[in-house]
Amino acid sequence: MDFNVKKMVKDAGAAISRVVQMTEEKLGTSEKTELDAHFENLWERAENTKNWTEKLVRNTEAVLIPNPGNRIEDFIYEKIEKKRPSRLSNLEYLGLDMIEAGNVFGPGTAYGSSLIKVGQWEQKLGQTERDFIGSAGMCFTQPLRKFLETEIKTILKEKSLLETKRLDLDACKNRVRKARSMLGQPTAERDLRIAQSEFDRQAEITKLLLEGIGSSHAAHLRCLQEFVETQARFYSQCTTVMTDLQRELASSVKPGPILRLNSEDLEPVVPNNTRVSSPAAMSSMPGVDPNSPINPKQNEANSEVPFGMKKARVIYDYDAQDSSELSLMANEIIMVRELGEKPNEDYLFGERGHQKGKVPRAFLEIIC
Numbered sequence: 001m002d003f004n005v006k007k008m009v010k011d012a013g014a015a016i017s018r019v020v021q022m023t024e025e026k027l028g029t030s031e032k033t034e035l036d037a038h039f040e041n042l043w044e045r046a047e048n049t050k051n052w053t054e055k056l057v058r059n060t061e062a063v064l065i066p067n068p069g070n071r072i073e074d075f076i077y078e079k080i081e082k083k084r085p086s087r088l089s090n091l092e093y094l095g096l097d098m099i100e101a102g103n104v105f106g107p108g109t110a111y112g113s114s115l116i117k118v119g120q121w122e123q124k125l126g127q128t129e130r131d132f133i134g135s136a137g138m139c140f141t142q143p144l145r146k147f148l149e150t151e152i153k154t155i156l157k158e159k160s161l162l163e164t165k166r167l168d169l170d171a172c173k174n175r176v177r178k179a180r181s182m183l184g185q186p187t188a189e190r191d192l193r194i195a196q197s198e199f200d201r202q203a204e205i206t207k208l209l210l211e212g213i214g215s216s217h218a219a220h221l222r223c224l225q226e227f228v229e230t231q232a233r234f235y236s237q238c239t240t241v242m243t244d245l246q247r248e249l250a251s252s253v254k255p256g257p258i259l260r261l262n263s264e265d266l267e268p269v270v271p272n273n274t275r276v277s278s279p280a281a282m283s284s285m286p287g288v289d290p291n292s293p294i295n296p297k298q299n300e301a302n303s304e305v306p307f308g309m310k311k312a313r314v315i316y317d318y319d320a321q322d323s324s325e326l327s328l329m330a331n332e333i334i335m336v337r338e339l340g341e342k343p344n345e346d347y348l349f350g351e352r353g354h355q356k357g358k359v360p361r362a363f364l365e366i367i368c
Helices: 005-027 037-064 068-079 090-105 110-178 184-211 213-252
Strands: 259-261 264-266 310-314 333-337 347-352 355-360 364-366
Touching: 005 110, 037 068, 037 110, 037 184, 037 213, 090 110, 110 184, 110 213, 184 213, 333 364
Parallel strands: none
Antiparallel strands: 259 264, 310 333, 310 364, 333 347, 347 355
C-alpha cells in the first residue's frame, strides 16, 4: 500500500488546528462567525422535523407490526433488496387453530361447527389486517422514511459542509489579525475574501434546503390524511366482517315450536318437517319427561317464576357428567338459582319439572 507521508502529516496538522480552534471557541477566546436568526430558526425547525418524523415512523411501524423480530427481519430484507417473506397474521393463525379444533370436536356438533365458522371469519379478518398494513406502509411510513433518507440526509450533509466553511472563515480572520508584515497581510486578506465568498454561497444553499421543509410538511399532511382514510376503511371492513359473522351464528340456531312443560316454556330443537305431537315423540328427546303435559294452554296460571329462581335459556347441548348434573338441550328454558349462599363461578342449580341438578353457567343465558 502506497502511503503519502506528506499528505498524512498535512491532514493531521489540519485536524489538530481544528481541535484547537473549536476549543478556543468554546472557551470564548476566539472569534466565531454567527449565523443570522432566520437561518437558526430554519435549522431548529429542520431538527424538530427530523426527530419527530423518526419517532412517528418508529411508533407507526410498532403499531402495524407489533413483533419486533418481524420488524428487524423486514428491515434486513429491505437493506439487501430482497422480497420480504409472506407471513400469516395472528388473526389468521387463530382462525386456523379454531378450524382445526372444530374438526376435532366434530363439525356436526353445535360447538364444533361454530368454531369452524368463526375460524373462517377470523381468517378473513386477518387478511383484511394484512391488506391494511401494506396500504398504511405505502401511504404513510414509506414516504416519511424516504424523506428521512433523502432530504434530511442532504440537509445534514450541506449543514456539515457549512460548518467546515465557517471554521475556514474564522481561521482566515485570525490569520489576518496575526499578520505582522505587509508582505503576509495581502495574502491573508485574499484568503479571507475567498473563504467569505465560499461561506456565503454555502449558507445560501443550506438555507434553500431548509426552507424546503415547509413543502415537505405539506406532503406529509397529505400522507397523514391518506393514512386516516386507510385506517377508517380498515375498521369499517372489520365491522362488516364481524356483523356478517354475528348474522351467520344467529341464523345457525333455529328455534323450534314453543311447548308448555310443567308450567315452563320449552323450545325443543326438532328436525325440519317434524312435529312433536305426542308424549311418545317427546320421549325420544333426552332430558324431557314424557309424562309431563304438552298442551300449551294448560297450567298458564302457574307460569310465574318461583321465588328465588330465574329463567334461563340453554345456549348449547350439554350431557350430564354424573348423577348430580342435569342434561341440557339447546334453546330450552329451565329454572335456575345459586347452589348456595355463596355464588359458584362455574355452576348453578337447575330445575326442569321434576328433574333437578347442577348446570354449567357457560351454557346458559339468564332471561329474567
